């Protein structure tokens with residue numbers, strides 16, 4: 001049983017999943033700009049997340065978007081120095097943002113980089129998380145975060161999304177839009193993450209999963225089962241929730 005408003009879209013291979021998601025993202029951004037002037041997009045890290053951004057960069061439709069009117073956010077980040085190769089922002093920078101900054105359009109003021117240990121708060125994780133929450137609030141038009149037009153989420157084989165891990169303390173936090181995560185079961189141990197509350201601000205949540213090792217978690221997430229066991233089961237867009245999967249990840253559906 002899936003939630004109402006949830007759609008599962010299967011693609012034959014990881015490459016097609018990435019290029020189809022890129023095409024979908026470009027169209028969604030253009031639609032959001034036509035409707036509301038600007039688009040708010042929350043990026044994700046991970047293997048298929050990076051592949052998707054690279055597919056956006058190489059798409060001929062890339063120039064259909066006015067990148068100066070796109071706000072980029074990240075639903076989670078590894079709390080490491082700026083430029084660390086393990087950071088999701090570094091991955092996005094290399095896959096897409098540098099290309100957009102070199103071409104016409106992308107304005108650094110609309111790229112809301114997540115906190116790093118060499119930022120204004122140093123290695124104070126909680127203050128850095130609070131600073132990112134304050135930035136979200138600034139664009140929330142009275143709410144704790146903007147209404148993201150698209151919020152992309154990768155998912156780990158354990159069913160984690162952003163840095164919300166199964167049976168981990170960060171899961172239950174609802175006092176802020178961003179939490180500092182300690183002792184992450186997946187390295188590195190320190191991270192910042194959107195809470196479920198921030199994710200719930202999204203008009204559209206797209207969960208993108210590739211590979212057989214994700215199949216069991218995809219099935220539990222699509223079935224909207226136990227959120228403590230499978231955090232992916234606890235996310236949904238206010239308008240639509242898409243599970244974008246390749247055949248291997250869809251094997252248990």
Ligand SMILES: O=C1O[C@H](COP(=O)(O)O)[C@@H](O)[C@H](O)[C@H]1O
Nearest residue numbers: 044045046047048154155156162
């Ligand atoms: O740690 C993380 O992992 C997930 C999934 O990564 P993947 O390599 O299994 O696709 C990612 O979505 C998240 O942003 C990241 O911090």
